[in-house]
Amino acid sequence: MYNILVLAEHVEGKIKKTTLELVGKASLLAKELGGSINVCLIGSKTESEVHALAAYGAQKVFLVNQDQLEKYNTIAYTQVLAQVVSESKPTILLATASPMGKDLFPRLAARLKAGLVTDCIELKINQGKLIAKKPVYSGKAFATGHFNTPIQMATTRPNSFPMIVADPNAKAEISSVTFDPGTLCAEIKEVVQGLVGKTDLTEAEIIVSGGRAMGKSENFQVLQALADVIGATVGASRAAVDSGYAPHDMQVGQTGKVVNPKLYIACGISGAIQHLAGMRTSKVIVAINKDPEAPIFSKADYGIVGDLFTIVPLLTEEFRKLLSES
Numbered sequence: 001m002y003n004i005l006v007l008a009e010h011v012e013g014k015i016k017k018t019t020l021e022l023v024g025k026a027s028l029l030a031k032e033l034g035g036s037i038n039v040c041l042i043g044s045k046t047e048s049e050v051h052a053l054a055a056y057g058a059q060k061v062f063l064v065n066q067d068q069l070e071k072y073n074t075i076a077y078t079q080v081l082a083q084v085v086s087e088s089k090p091t092i093l094l095a096t097a098s099p100m101g102k103d104l105f106p107r108l109a110a111r112l113k114a115g116l117v118t119d120c121i122e123l124k125i126n127q128g129k130l131i132a133k134k135p136v137y138s139g140k141a142f143a144t145g146h147f148n149t150p151i152q153m154a155t156t157r158p159n160s161f162p163m164i165v166a167d168p169n170a171k172a173e174i175s176s177v178t179f180d181p182g183t184l185c186a187e188i189k190e191v192v193q194g195l196v197g198k199t200d201l202t203e204a205e206i207i208v209s210g211g212r213a214m215g216k217s218e219n220f221q222v223l224q225a226l227a228d229v230i231g232a233t234v235g236a237s238r239a240a241v242d243s244g245y246a247p248h249d250m251q252v253g254q255t256g257k258v259v260n261p262k263l264y265i266a267c268g269i270s271g272a273i274q275h276l277a278g279m280r281t282s283k284v285i286v287a288i289n290k291d292p293e294a295p296i297f298s299k300a301d302y303g304i305v306g307d308l309f310t311i312v313p314l315l316t317e318e319f320r321k322l323l324s325e326s
């Protein structure tokens with residue numbers, strides 16, 4: 001029997017959209033395999049979220065709820081997940097390529113002696129086996145991973161799969177798992193959040209990014225105003241970050257964050273290869289640049305040649321009008 005196990009992520013007890021996206025994708029894969037879909041939900045007081053996982057296809061939820069697991073702890077979560085794996089015996093193990101997934105899955109893969117393909121943008125089944133596609137060489141090419149280990153593991157880039165239609169009446173079986181925290185050598189006391197109340201760039205569906213052309217940090221307000229209207233998160237190029245106009249957690253690119261939004265609006269960004277490395281898988285790219293020869297235009301789906309300080313406020317106003325009408 002094929003069996004897929006998805007690691008769920010939540011923020012303050014609420015399941016992340018990226019997890020629901022992945023559970024939905026896993027449920028489609030499970031249908032193809034003729035297998036079942038299980039989810040592992042680790043944390044504290046998250047029982048109320050089981051219904052959300054069920055709505056997207058989870059048939060069984062391994063619930064590990066303990067106060068010591070409220071904050072992410074690599075060693076604890078590896079132990080817990082290994083315990084759930086030995087109980088649920090998955091053939092496929094999936095997580096989002098979030099900071100947690102990137103930290104946890106390689107460690108778990110080593111422990112399980114399982115093959116792992118990271119940061120995938122496509123998952124398929126071929127003859128009962130998982131096929132995982134991922135960008136390589138800064139997104140200039142794609143590699144397809146095949147597995148020859150009994151457990152096949154993959155992390156997936158957020159926003160890679162469409163959300164399936166949720167079934168609010170679906171129910172999942174709950175299996176409570178108890179973890180012995182006595183063996184832990186470290187405890188997480190506090191987690192300090194950078195982007196409080198904002199969607200992280202890596203999970204954002206719309207991003208408005210500014211480059212060196214922003215000139216000073218105050219000018220990012222122009223982008224923030226547009227972002228507020230269209231529900232976007234603001235990003236930056238490395239030149240903007242290095243110039244002190246924006247903090248590093250806003251940097252998109254090879255040495256910043258890899259993003260995968262539905263819409264990426266690049267404002268005053270030239271389109272250097274290292275910037276493209278972080279955003280070229282965006283579904284639609286809009287570039288605003290006053291240089292018609294800027295390389296970003298060769299990657300953009302839509303280009304606007306002009307001064308961003310004129311164009312962005314105009315766009316903000318137009319979107320405000322349009323969205324208030326709808």
Ligand SMILES: Cc1cc2nc3c(=O)[nH]c(=O)nc-3n(C[C@H](O)[C@H](O)[C@H](O)COP(=O)(O)OP(=O)(O)OC[C@H]3O[C@@H](n4cnc5c(N)ncnc54)[C@H](O)[C@@H]3O)c2cc1C
Nearest residue numbers: 211212213237238239253254255256268270274275290308
């Ligand atoms: C190892 C390494 C890693 C790197 N990692 C990253 C990374 O992670 N992310 C990243 O972004 N870069 C990275 N870089 C840097 C990268 O090579 C570029 O230097 C950087 O992306 C340039 O940023 P920019 O496009 O904002 O600035 P510029 O290249 O200076 O471009 C500014 C653009 O703004 C336009 N412009 C100016 N004024 C206006 C205006 N008023 N209105 C509209 N357009 C205007 C100009 O025409 C120009 O095209 C890395 C470089 C190296 C060597």
